[in-house]
Amino acid sequence: MKAKAIRMTRTGGPEVLEYVDVEVGEPGPGEARVRQHAIGLNFIDVYFRTGLYPMPLPSGLGQEGAGVVEAVGEGVTHVAPGDRVVYAGRPNGAYSALRTMPADILVRLPDAIGFETAAAMMLQGLTVQYLFNGTCQVKPGQTILFHAAAGGVGLIACQWARALGVNLIGTVGSKEKAALATAAGAAHVINYNEEDIVARVLEITDGAKLPVVYDSVGKDTFIHSLDCLQPRGLMVSFGNSSGAVPPFSLGELAARGSLYITRPSLAAYTATRAELEARAADLFAMVESGKVRIDIRQRFPLAEAAAAHTALEARRTTGSTILLP
Incomplete structure (x- = not known):
């Protein structure tokens, strides 16, 4: 037919x-x-x-x-x-x-x-499920960073984090998107067109930085994401909407405090x-x-x-x- x-x-x-x-x-x-x-x-x-x-x-x-x-x-x-x-x-x-x-x-x-x-x-919901319950088990009271917080995956992540008692810092590109992420449950929102992501994370965390960063943007945010992590923090690179992450030296992870990095996929978690x-x-x-x-x-x-x-x-x-x- x-x-x-x-x-x-x-x-x-x-x-x-x-x-x-x-x-x-x-x-x-x-x-x-x-x-x-x-x-x-x-x-x-x-x-x-x-x-x-x-x-x-x-x-x-x-x-x-x-x-x-x-x-x-x-x-x-x-x-x-x-x-x-x-x-x-x-x-x-x-x-x-x-x-x-x-x-x-x-x-x-x-x-x-x-x-x-x-x-x-x-697809978006299962992605958040495995990111928060598989790639890294997020815990109540933790503060995490989630890029593209007003997108389909991001808005689900904001709500899921709020339900778990997790403080999600979301990045967005406009005031309108910031309002959406806040309404969905983001504890803090960074407008990357007006604010420095790393500086705001340092301010929000009193210099402690973060245990995990979730990055689906890729090329434009990758190094900023690494710079937001505390020693032995986890970089979760699960997409590249701005383009593929260029090759980088593993020494970048050592220099920032023995960071971990993973590139997960839904197929591997289902x-x-x-x-x-x-x-x-x-x-x-x-x-x-x-x-x-x-x-x-x-x-x-x-x-x-x-x-x-x-x-x-x-x-x-x-x-x-x-x-x-």
């Missing part, structure tokens, strides 16, 4: 995203066919579109969606036709009204969570079915409790995926963005 989808035959700007008809086949062993109701937009999609993260071409794009299972292939038992499901992860191909996909990343969606909320929260289910259950519970609210601030028709990418790269989006088939 045919479905509308976004496909790319080359890497480049938003203009390489083509809205076309694709053939969607029956699910094979270990696969499911999902009729999608909402699709998540994430910065990792830009990395694949531009070629920063290589992938075979031609290809679909997108790693997050929510919908209803229409059919399953041999060996699939954890979901069945009619189930409401959500997912986040490879392979690319979420930008489609209908897709046949590996079933192992599908998670059944609680009735209390709608499709749009689910598609907007899964590598087993049990781990995926546990992290998803924690995320669902936070959302159902109201401690974390998913703020969808932009909705684009799937046909306008290129415009959505343009807005995302220009930092004109806040909160979460979804595509609607």
